[in-house]
Amino acid sequence: MDRTLKHNIAVNVTDGAFFGFGLGVASYMTVIPLFVATLTESPILIGLVSAMHEIGWYLPQLLTADHVARLRRYKVMVLMMTLHERLPFYAMALLALLAPTIGREVALVIMMILVIWGSMGGGLTATAWQSMIGKIMPVNYRGTFYGIQSSAANLTGAGGAVLAGLLLKSLESPQNFAVCFFICGVAMTISWGFLAWTREHDSPISEQSSADAAAASDETAAEQASRRRAALRDNLMRILRTDGNFRWFLVARMLAIFASMGLYFYSIFTVRRFGIDEAQVGAMTGVLMLFTVVANPLLGWLGDRTSHRVMYAVAVLMAGLSGGLAVIAPSANWMYVGFGLLGIAKAGLWTIPLPLTAEFGKESDRPYYIGLANTLIAPAAVAAPIIGGSLASGANFDAAFMLALFAGIAAVLVLLFVVKEPRRHQTDVIAPVIHAGALGGD
Numbered sequence: 001m002d003r004t005l006k007h008n009i010a011v012n013v014t015d016g017a018f019f020g021f022g023l024g025v026a027s028y029m030t031v032i033p034l035f036v037a038t039l040t041e042s043p044i045l046i047g048l049v050s051a052m053h054e055i056g057w058y059l060p061q062l063l064t065a066d067h068v069a070r071l072r073r074y075k076v077m078v079l080m081m082t083l084h085e086r087l088p089f090y091a092m093a094l095l096a097l098l099a100p101t102i103g104r105e106v107a108l109v110i111m112m113i114l115v116i117w118g119s120m121g122g123g124l125t126a127t128a129w130q131s132m133i134g135k136i137m138p139v140n141y142r143g144t145f146y147g148i149q150s151s152a153a154n155l156t157g158a159g160g161a162v163l164a165g166l167l168l169k170s171l172e173s174p175q176n177f178a179v180c181f182f183i184c185g186v187a188m189t190i191s192w193g194f195l196a197w198t199r200e201h202d203s204p205i206s207e208q209s210s211a212d213a214a215a216a217s218d219e220t221a222a223e224q225a226s227r228r229r230a231a232l233r234d235n236l237m238r239i240l241r242t243d244g245n246f247r248w249f250l251v252a253r254m255l256a257i258f259a260s261m262g263l264y265f266y267s268i269f270t271v272r273r274f275g276i277d278e279a280q281v282g283a284m285t286g287v288l289m290l291f292t293v294v295a296n297p298l299l300g301w302l303g304d305r306t307s308h309r310v311m312y313a314v315a316v317l318m319a320g321l322s323g324g325l326a327v328i329a330p331s332a333n334w335m336y337v338g339f340g341l342l343g344i345a346k347a348g349l350w351t352i353p354l355p356l357t358a359e360f361g362k363e364s365d366r367p368y369y370i371g372l373a374n375t376l377i378a379p380a381a382v383a384a385p386i387i388g389g390s391l392a393s394g395a396n397f398d399a400a401f402m403l404a405l406f407a408g409i410a411a412v413l414v415l416l417f418v419v420k421e422p423r424r425h426q427t428d429v430i431a432p433v434i435h436a437g438a439l440g441g442d
Contacts, residue, residue, distance in 0.1 A: 001141075004199050008136050013149045015194040020153025022187035024160020026089055026180050028053040031164050032115065035096065035177045039108040049115055051382065056119025058378035061127045065371030066232035069364065072202045074132035079196055081128060084121025086188040088114045093181035096174040130370045134358035136200055139423070140304045142355035143311070147300025150351050151293045158289055160187075203363075235368055239361065245420050246360050250373065252414040253353065254380040256312075259319040259408030260349055261388035261400055262326065262342055266335075269397045274332035284339045291343025299348045300355070308356040309422065313415040315348020320408015323401035359422040 026032060033049045040046065064081075071077060091114050099107040137145050163183070168176045240247060262269075267281055276284075295315075303311040322341040329335055357373040358366060391400040 005136075005138070005141070008198055009141075009145055009148075011194045011197040012133070012145070013152050015191045016149035017152040017156045018187045018191035018194065021156035021160040022086075022089070022184040022191065023153075024157035025164045025167075025187065026092070026184035027157075027161065027164070028115075028119075030161070031168070031177070031180055032092075034168070035092075035174070036108070036111060038173060038177075039099065039104045039111065045108070045112075048112075051385075052112075052115055053119045053122075054381050055378060056116065056121075057123050057126065058374050058381055060120055060123030060375075062236070062371035062375035064124055064127045065367045066228055066235070068128045068131055068367035069235075071128070072204075073200050074128045074135065075196075075198055075200045077128040078125055078132055079192070081121065081125040082192065082195070085118050085125060086121070086185065086192060088118035088121070089181050089185035089188060093178045093185065096178035096181060099174050126374065127367050127370045130354060130358065131367050132198070132200060133354070134366055135203070135363070136198065139355075139359065142358060143300035143303035143308055143352065144297060145300070146351045146354045147297035147347075150300075150347065151296040154289065154293050154296065160184075235365075236372060239365065239368055239372065243360070245422065246369065246372075248414055248418045249356075249360070249422075250376055252312075252316075252411045252419060253373065253377050255407045255411035255414065256316045256319070256349060257377060257380045257384045258387075259316050259323070259404050259411055260345055261384050261404045261407075262319065262323045262338075263346060264385045264388055265392055265397070265400070266322070266326070266339065266342060269326060269392070269401075270332065270335045273329075273397070274335070276332050280332065284336060287336050288339040288343040288346070291340045292347045295344045295347035296351050299344075300351050303352055303355065307421055307423075308352050308359065309415055309419060311348060312352040312356055313412045315345050315352060316408050316411045316415065318342070319345035319349065320405045320412070323404030323408070326401045327398050327405075356422070 029050055033046050036046050036049055064077075068074065068077065092111065095107060095110055095114065102110075133145070134142065164180050167179050170176070171179060267285070270276060270284065271281060299311045299315065318341045322338045322345060325334060325338045325341065329338065353373070357370055360369045360373075388400045388403070391397075391403060
C-alpha cells in the first residue's frame with residue numbers, strides 16, 4: 001500500500017467519523033423529527049422528514065451524472081456540493097432559537113426548506129463522491145474502505161446519539177435543539193476539512209470532453225445545453241439497453257429494499273408482540289449496532305477478496321431471514337438473533353452496493369452507472385416503508401415480514417444465478433460512449 005493510498009484512506013475514514021458523529025447528534029430519523037414535532041402535530045409532516053431525506057439522496061444522483069463524467073478531477077465538485085448538506089445545520093440552529101419569536105407556522109415552513117436543501121445536497125454530492133472514491137481506491141480496497149468508514153461513522157454516530165439524548169433532556173427547548181444542530185454543523189465542518197485533504201490525480205482528457213470542446217466553439221449556451229441533455233439521455237439508454245447484467249443488478253437492489261423492510265418497525269413489533277421493556281429494547285438495539293459495526297469492514301474485506309456480489313447476497317439473505325424469524329419467534333429471546341441478522345443486513349445493504357456498482361462498466365461510464373443505480377431504485381425506497389407499514393397495521397406485522405422474506409429469497413436468487421460477476425464480466429458488450437459532440441452541430 002503506497003503512501004497516497006494510506007493518506008486517502010486515513011483522511012476519508014476520519015471524514016466519515018466526524019460526519020457520522022454530526023448525524024448522530026442531529027439525526028434525520030430522530031432529532032430533526034422531534035424538533036418538527038414541536039412545530040406541528042401532523043404525523044404526516046413529521047414523517048416527511050425521513051422520507052425527504054431518502055428522496056433527496058436517491059433522486060438527484062442521475063441529474064449530475066453527465067457533468068461528473070466530463071470532469072478530470074471530482075474533488076472540487078464534491079467539496080462544493082457537500083456544503084449544501086452541511087451548512088443547513090447552522091441555519092437549523094439559528095431557526096430553533098428564533099422559532100418562539102417568528103411563530104410555529106413560519107418556523108415549520110423554513111425548517112422543511114432546510115431539510116429539503118440538506119437532503120438534496122447529499123444527492124447532488126453522491127455521484128461525484130462515489131466516482132472520486134472509485135478512482136482513488138483500487139478495486140481490491142474499495143469494499144474494505146467503505147466498510148471501515150461505515151463502521152467509524154456508526155460508532156461515532158452512536159456516541160452522537162447519546163450526546164443528543166443528554167442535551168435534549170438536560171436543556172430547555174428550543175435551546176436543546178439549537179445546541180444539537182450547532183454541534184452537528186461543527187462536526188461536519190471538521191469532516192469537510194479532512195475530505196478536502198484527499199489527494200486526487202487528474203484523469204486523462206476523455207474523448208467526450210474533447211468532442212464537447214470542439215462542438216462548443218460554434219454553439220450558443222442553449223444549443224450546448226440541449227446537446228448535453230441529448231447526450232445524457234442517449235448514454236443512459238445505451239447502458240440500460242445493452243448491459244443486461246446491470247439491469248438485473250437493479251432488479252436485485254429493488255428486491256433487497258423490500259427485504260430490508262424490517263428495519264423500519266422491528267423494534268415496534270418486538271415491543272408489541274412480546275411486551276418487552278425499554279431495557280430489553282436497548283439491549284437488542286445494542287446487538288443490532290454491534291453486528292453492524294463488525295459486519296461493515298468484514299463484508300467489505302471479504303468482498304474485496306472474493307465477490308461483492310456474493311457478499312451482497314449474504315446481506316440480503318440476512319435481511320429476509322430476520323423477517324422470517326420474527327414470524328416464528330416463540331419468545332423475545334429469539335429476537336436477539338433477529339436483531340443480529342438485521343445488523344449484518346444493515347451493514348451490507350449500505351456498504352456493498354457502493355463498491356459493487358463501481359465494478360460495472362468502464363471508468364468513463366462510472367458516473368452514469370452510479371446515477372442509474374441509485375436514482376432508479378428511488379421509487380422502491382419510497383414505496384417499501386409505505387407498503388410495509390400498511391401491511392403491518394392491517395395484518396399484525398406477519399404479512400410485512402413474509403413479504404420481506406420472499407423478496408430477500410428472490411433477490412438472492414437473482415444475484416447468485418442471474419447477475420454475472422461484474423469484475424470478470426466487463427462491459428466490452430456495451431456500445432461505445434455517445435459523445436455529445438457527435439449529436440448535431442457539425
